[in-house]
Amino acid sequence: MEGVVDHIMRDLLTRIGGIDLCVTEFVRVSNELLPPKVFYRHCPELHNNGKTPSGTPVVVQLLGGKPEPMAENAARAAELGAPAIDINFGCPAKTVNRHDGGASLLKNPARLFDITSAIRNAVPLHIPVTAKMRLGYNDTSLALENAKAIEDAGASEITVHGRTKTDGYKPPAHWDWINKINKHIDINVIANGEIWTIEDYQRCRQESGCADIMIGRGLIRYPDLALQIKQQRHNRQPLPPVNIFDALINLFLASRQESKSNRYLCDRIKQWASLLGLGHPAAMQLFQTIKREKCPDSIYSHLLAARNNAQI
Numbered sequence: 001m002e003g004v005v006d007h008i009m010r011d012l013l014t015r016i017g018g019i020d021l022c023v024t025e026f027v028r029v030s031n032e033l034l035p036p037k038v039f040y041r042h043c044p045e046l047h048n049n050g051k052t053p054s055g056t057p058v059v060v061q062l063l064g065g066k067p068e069p070m071a072e073n074a075a076r077a078a079e080l081g082a083p084a085i086d087i088n089f090g091c092p093a094k095t096v097n098r099h100d101g102g103a104s105l106l107k108n109p110a111r112l113f114d115i116t117s118a119i120r121n122a123v124p125l126h127i128p129v130t131a132k133m134r135l136g137y138n139d140t141s142l143a144l145e146n147a148k149a150i151e152d153a154g155a156s157e158i159t160v161h162g163r164t165k166t167d168g169y170k171p172p173a174h175w176d177w178i179n180k181i182n183k184h185i186d187i188n189v190i191a192n193g194e195i196w197t198i199e200d201y202q203r204c205r206q207e208s209g210c211a212d213i214m215i216g217r218g219l220i221r222y223p224d225l226a227l228q229i230k231q232q233r234h235n236r237q238p239l240p241p242v243n244i245f246d247a248l249i250n251l252f253l254a255s256r257q258e259s260k261s262n263r264y265l266c267d268r269i270k271q272w273a274s275l276l277g278l279g280h281p282a283a284m285q286l287f288q289t290i291k292r293e294k295c296p297d298s299i300y301s302h303l304l305a306a307r308n309n310a311q312i
């Protein structure tokens, strides 16, 4: 998730457990072959066999509309050790769509085919090429055709976010539509959208007919959601405040170690505290306390104090 799930967040979340696979933020491809440093920046896990420190594979995500540069850059990511390449056919952002990438490509199935097959031909066969799509741009009229184009081009899996670009992030996610796509093609379909609880997970699997699911915002709000799902824990207790504050402290320390700016550090902690706060009242209380702070040291003191109080 662009602007939210970088390698630090992937490390924190995969340490908690239950996650089979992560995807990087998107690497934007326009015309040229990007230098290795760009791939390492998006995916430092390439230095670790393409895995997080706890061993979860990290797929490199590419976004762009031109087959040739997409293929060249996919080949480079593969050379650098990416365990798989995922293509973004779902981003709804105006700037991305204006520059011919993400969901705007869903208007033309032939373009999905051209981009996917160029990448498939450029990447060694043992490295999977996958794609993520929405149900369409303005409507679902091309949903099946788009999915088929991606399959025919040689992708081995498609993740479907059960909404059109126009739907944005407005609930519901149409898991029944994912089912139609799942029935229409032979490759594995992964269902995505609006999974916040273990019950959502079960309903989504049932309604979509998909065995596998992808979780986005649900894991940011409930970092142990994948673990609960894996362990089939129905009598769900939210993570105790002390674990939540520990996670925020770890995010702070890891981000500070990378010499990020003060502004970045503060925004990062506030961002996750506010998102965690939607599921954990203690995090919301912390967010209210720090939301106007501009000094990382004071934010860190508040984090430590909150953690100490939670332990008592």
Ligand SMILES: Cc1cc2nc3c(=O)[nH]c(=O)nc-3n(C[C@H](O)[C@H](O)[C@H](O)COP(=O)(O)O)c2cc1C
Pocket: 001, 002, 003, 004, 024, 025, 026, 061, 088, 090, 091, 132, 161, 192, 193, 194, 195, 214, 215, 216, 217, 218
């Ligand atoms: C802040 C944010 C950033 C996102 N970045 C990406 C991205 O880089 N690539 C992508 O395929 N989807 C991206 N998404 C979409 C999510 O992967 C997911 O499809 C969507 O949020 C629906 O799933 P959810 O209800 O589990 O969050 C992003 C979503 C959000 C809210």
